[in-house]
Amino acid sequence: MTLSPQHIAHFQDRGFLLLEDQFSAQELDLLRRRADVVLAGRDERTVMEASGTAVRSVYGPHEIDPVFAVLGRHPRLVGPAQRLLDGDVYVYQSKLNVKSPFDGEFWEWHQDYVFWRNEDRMPAPRVLTAAVYIDDVDDFNGPLVLIPGSHREGVLRCPTPTDLASDAPNWHSHVSARLKYAIHRDVLGGLARRYGLHAPKARAGALLLFDGNIAHASSTNISPFARSLILYTYNHVANAPARPTRPGFLVSRDTRAIAPVDDDSLLADAAAAQEAR
Ligand code: 6CS
Ligand code: FE
Numbered sequence: 001m002t003l004s005p006q007h008i009a010h011f012q013d014r015g016f017l018l019l020e021d022q023f024s025a026q027e028l029d030l031l032r033r034r035a036d037v038v039l040a041g042r043d044e045r046t047v048m049e050a051s052g053t054a055v056r057s058v059y060g061p062h063e064i065d066p067v068f069a070v071l072g073r074h075p076r077l078v079g080p081a082q083r084l085l086d087g088d089v090y091v092y093q094s095k096l097n098v099k100s101p102f103d104g105e106f107w108e109w110h111q112d113y114v115f116w117r118n119e120d121r122m123p124a125p126r127v128l129t130a131a132v133y134i135d136d137v138d139d140f141n142g143p144l145v146l147i148p149g150s151h152r153e154g155v156l157r158c159p160t161p162t163d164l165a166s167d168a169p170n171w172h173s174h175v176s177a178r179l180k181y182a183i184h185r186d187v188l189g190g191l192a193r194r195y196g197l198h199a200p201k202a203r204a205g206a207l208l209l210f211d212g213n214i215a216h217a218s219s220t221n222i223s224p225f226a227r228s229l230i231l232y233t234y235n236h237v238a239n240a241p242a243r244p245t246r247p248g249f250l251v252s253r254d255t256r257a258i259a260p261v262d263d264d265s266l267l268a269d270a271a272a273a274q275e276a277r
Contacts (some may be wrong), residue, residue, distance in 0.1 A: 001019070001023065001075060001076040001079045001080055002027075002079065002083075003017075003079075003080050003083050003084070007019075008083065008084065010257060011084055011209060011211070013120040013149070014148040014149060015146070015148060015150065015151030015152070015210060015211040015214035015276070016146055016148065016150060016198075016199040016200065016208065016209060016210040016211065016214060017080075017206075017209045017210075018202060018207075018208050018209075019080075019206065019207045019209070020202050020205075021203070021205050021206065021229075022076050022132070022205055022206060022207040023076075023132060023204075023205040023207075023266075024069060024170070024205070025205075026202050026267060027205075027267060028134065028205055028268065029265050030067060030270050031067065031068075031071070031132070031134050031230065031243060031266075032134055032157060032228075032267060033133070033159060034061075034065050034067040034068060035061075035096055035134060035228060035230065037065065037261060038058050038061045038064065038065050038068070039055050039058060039096065039097055039098065041058065041064070044249075045059045045060050045064075045247075045249040046058050046116075046168075047059070047172070047175050048070075048200060049100070049103055049104070049105050049177070050105060050176075050177060051103055053103065053166055054098070054100040054103035054104065055098050056097070056098065056104075056105065056175070057095050057096060057097050057098065058095065058096040058098075058175075059093065059094070059095045059175070059247075059249040059250055060093070060094055060095070060248070060249030060250070060252075061094055061095070061096050061128065061230065061232065062091055062094040062232070063094075063244065063248070063249060063252075066269070067266065067269070067270055068094065068096075068223070068230065068257050068260055069272075070251070070265050070266055070269050071132070071230065071232070072091045072094055072232050072258075073258050073259075073260055073261045073265075074260065074261060074263075074264075074265065074266065075260040075261070075263050076257050076263065077130045077132075077185055077232055077234075078206065078234070078260040079260065080130065080207075081128060081130060081209075081247065082151065082235035083110065083236075084128055084209065085128060085234065085236045086236075087236050087237065087238070088236070088237045088257035088258070089234040089236055089237065089252075089257070089258060090234070090235060090237055090240070090252065090254065090256060090257060090258055091233070091234060091251060091252055091258070092116070092122075092127060092233040092234065092235035092240075092251065092252055092253050093228070093232075093233040093250060093251065094231065094232045094233070095230075095231050096228065096229075096230050097229045097230075097231060098226060098227075098228050099141065099142045099218065099221045099227035099228065100221065101141075101221060101224045101226050102221065102222065102224065102225060103221070103225075104141075104142055104220060104221030104226070104227065105177045105220055106142070106177055106217070106218060106219050106220050107176070107177070107179075107184045107216075107217050107218045108179045108182040108183075108217060109153065109179075109182060109185075109215055109216070110158075110179050110181055110182055110183060110217065111150075111156060111157065111183065111212070111213050111214065111215055111216075112127075112129065112212050112213075112216075113125040113127060113198070113212035113213045114155050114156075114158065114181045115174050115180075115181060116212070116241075116251075117155065119171070119174060119246055120158045120239045120241040120244045120245075120246060120251050121168070121242065121243070121244070122235070122239060122240075122241050123239055123241070124239055125151075125211070125212045125213045125233065126194045126235070126236040126238075126239040127212035127233060127235045127236070127239065128209055128211055128212055128233070128234055129143070129208060129209070129210055129212070129231050129232065129233045129234070130207060130208070130209050130231065130233075130234065131207070131208040131209075131210070131230070131231040131234050132205075132206075132207055132230045132231075133202055133203070133204050133206040133207070133208070134204055134228040134229060134230055135204050135225065135226050135228045135229075136202075136203050136204050137199075137200070137201050137202055137206070137227055137228050137229075138201050138225075138227070139199070139201065139223045140222070140223040140225070141221045141223040141226065141227040142219050142220060142221035142222075142223075142227050143199040143200070143201055143217060143218060143219045143262070144199065144200065144208070144216055144217075144218050144229070145197055145198070145199045145217050145218060145219075146197070146198050146199070146200065146210065146214055146215070146216045146231075147188075147191050147192060147195050147196070147214065147215040147216070148195055148196065148198050148214075149194075149195040149199075150191050150195055150212040150213070150214055150215040151211035151212075151214055151215075151235070152213075153191065153213070153215075154213070154253040155213070156183045156184070156187050156188075156191075156215065157183070157184045157187050158180075158181040158182055158183055159182075159184050160178075160180075161178065161180065161182065162168060163178065164178060164217060166167065167180070169248065171246050171250060174246075174250070175250075183215055185229065188215065191215060196251055204277075208260045212233075235255075237255060237256075237257050240255040
């Protein structure tokens with residue numbers, strides 16, 4: 001995937017870029033099958049919704065599944081990440097965000113980079129996330145909502161919450177519905193009035209790229225349709241934290257530059273693994 005000058009200008013100006021129809025129906029079928037396998041696991045990388053019954057996220061699927069490992073090295077993701085971050089990149093973090101039918105909970109307004117700066121000591125916001133739409137994303141199943149242009153405002157003010165769950169590992173407040181760094185509502189209101197809100201809706205197979213500093217959120221999923229995304233955060237190899245302490249499934253310790261695989265690798269490698277049907 002080669003980005004056009006218009007693509008690059010859009011990302012730099014708005015803080016995000018939506019590329020539609022990047023993955024075929026057969027590739028999506030494979031990703032959905034692997035997502036079901038990954039979601040069946042229950043270890044500490046699996047974060048449940050507050051209901052305790054629905055899975056919210058699984059962190060580090062690229063570490064535990066061969067197909068998600070290939071996807072993280074795919075040229076349709078790595079190519080744009082290298083171009084937009086201007087150099088070699090590695091997978092800082094991967095996650096499968098499910099947003100289950102009926103039970104998928106909200107994500108408060110936040111920026112991603114503040115978690116990586118404050119909790120991992122990531123030096124600079126030379127980082128972006130690439131989200132592959134495994135399901136259609138529409139008005140009704142809790143689409144990601146962005147504030148276009150907010151990535152240029154630096155790290156925004158986040159009041160320290162007083163009601164964070166204390167019985168869970170401390171990193172749970174980095175990934176649950178009650179976030180440690182949620183943007184102050186006065187700040188958020190001003191940004192929304194200035195820049196507006198935008199929900200990048202698209203069919204399954206789309207790829208959404210967004211800057212580590214763009215303000216974003218999502219509502220609960222009241223629909224009977226899942227809104228699963230597989231997300232890879234790409235960090236520039238010169239921007240790796242020196243001594244991360246959070247678990248490896250949140251902060252990858254493998255900071256080697258990615259050499260992208262061939263464009264047909266998802267199905268080719270899966271066929272080799274007798275997975276593709
Ligand atoms: O703490 C983290 O690494 C995760 N938390 C949020 C709210 N976004 C970035 C990242 O996925
Ligand atoms: Fe986020």
